[in-house]
Amino acid sequence: MTTKPLNHSLFRRYSGNPILAPGQWPYPANAVFNPGAALVDGETVLLVRVEDMRGFSHLTVARSADGRTNWRVDPAPTLQPEANVREERWGLEDPRIVRLEDRDDYAVTYVSFSSSGPLVSLALTKDFVTFDRIGPLVPPEDKDASLFPRQFGGRYVLIHRPIIRGEADVWISFSPDLRHWGDHRVLLPVRPGWWDSHRVGLGAPPIETPEGWLLVYHGVRMTASGSIYRVGLALLDLEEPWRVRRRSDEWVLGPRKPYEQLGDVPGVTFPSGAIYIPETDELRLYYGIADTTVGLATADMSDILDYLRTQPECS
Ligand code: BMA
Numbered sequence: 001m002t003t004k005p006l007n008h009s010l011f012r013r014y015s016g017n018p019i020l021a022p023g024q025w026p027y028p029a030n031a032v033f034n035p036g037a038a039l040v041d042g043e044t045v046l047l048v049r050v051e052d053m054r055g056f057s058h059l060t061v062a063r064s065a066d067g068r069t070n071w072r073v074d075p076a077p078t079l080q081p082e083a084n085v086r087e088e089r090w091g092l093e094d095p096r097i098v099r100l101e102d103r104d105d106y107a108v109t110y111v112s113f114s115s116s117g118p119l120v121s122l123a124l125t126k127d128f129v130t131f132d133r134i135g136p137l138v139p140p141e142d143k144d145a146s147l148f149p150r151q152f153g154g155r156y157v158l159i160h161r162p163i164i165r166g167e168a169d170v171w172i173s174f175s176p177d178l179r180h181w182g183d184h185r186v187l188l189p190v191r192p193g194w195w196d197s198h199r200v201g202l203g204a205p206p207i208e209t210p211e212g213w214l215l216v217y218h219g220v221r222m223t224a225s226g227s228i229y230r231v232g233l234a235l236l237d238l239e240e241p242w243r244v245r246r247r248s249d250e251w252v253l254g255p256r257k258p259y260e261q262l263g264d265v266p267g268v269t270f271p272s273g274a275i276y277i278p279e280t281d282e283l284r285l286y287y288g289i290a291d292t293t294v295g296l297a298t299a300d301m302s303d304i305l306d307y308l309r310t311q312p313e314c315s
Contacts, residue, residue: 013296014298021293026075035047035048036096058092096272102150112136119141147205148241160202163199167199169187204216204285207283211238216231226267233248234314248311255269
């Protein structure tokens with residue numbers, strides 16, 4: 001008997017996609033995409049990357065009671081590049097958000113674009129109104145980073161994606177204090193020949209499940225007409241998250257709908273935020289569409305874990 005191929009039915013796109021688009025913005029914007037996501041006092045907060053009409057990005061908060069509709073967007077940019085800070089000269093991009101369990105803070109890891117390339121910076125916030133900017137964590141070129149919500153063996157853990165000779169694997173690093181990072185290791189490498197052969201990078205921050213940390217990642221393949229950005233899954237060990245337990249052979253979401261081919265970079269589905277609702281077992285995945293709008297796809301966590309159990313063990 002063959003296993004039921006669940007992968008392409010795991011995630012269901014929300015019928016109202018895209019949920020956020022530049023036309024809804026309270027001020028001129030070229031694109032609104034790749035948001036970080038958090039549940040704050042029961043309300044969904046998306047910290048959205050907004051590309052202005054110069055081509056530089058900043059981050060702006062959009063809030064919704066149900067995470068789908070009636071978004072209230074801050075009337076002006078929420079987090080902007082700091083004036084005269086070289087590391088942020090060309091903007092702020094692609095935030096990921098986790099709530100740190102050992103302190104009453106949300107950690108926002110975002111890409112600051114320096115003239116030497118992209119790097120990862122950290123800001124802490126309690127309310128998404130005021131932010132304490134900790135600054136760069138790792139030098140360029142590096143992006144697609146998130147902390148884990150808790151420490152392991154007294155160390156904070158960062159997933160990130162350095163770019164080395166044009167190719168990019170996902171790495172994991174450790175810190176006693178959120179400032180000094182070391183013990184760097186490759187976590188998830190590209191797979192030559194596969195759909196994720198060119199680059200892989202973190203999608204949403206790691207999500208704790210009874211079976212391990214769920215990683216939703218993006219994988220890139222180069223084609224004659226450009227890159228295709230698709231979504232894959234991996235499961236990391238619960239206590240030793242530097243060990244990958246399972247990795248999906250196949251992608252579970254990729255550009256298919258006409259709106260996913262429409263925008264500045266057609267053919268991009270770029271997951272960046274997720275919210276898990278234990279009461280309904282629903283995983284809400286927020287993803288950038290074609291570097292222009294924001295989409296939502298949902299899945300049952302139990303289906304995801306069932307599916308991952310059918311996928312190859314890694315170590
Ligand atoms: C990546 C990042 C993302 C972007 C994606 C597709 O390298 O720059 O911000 O969404 O490419 O263009």
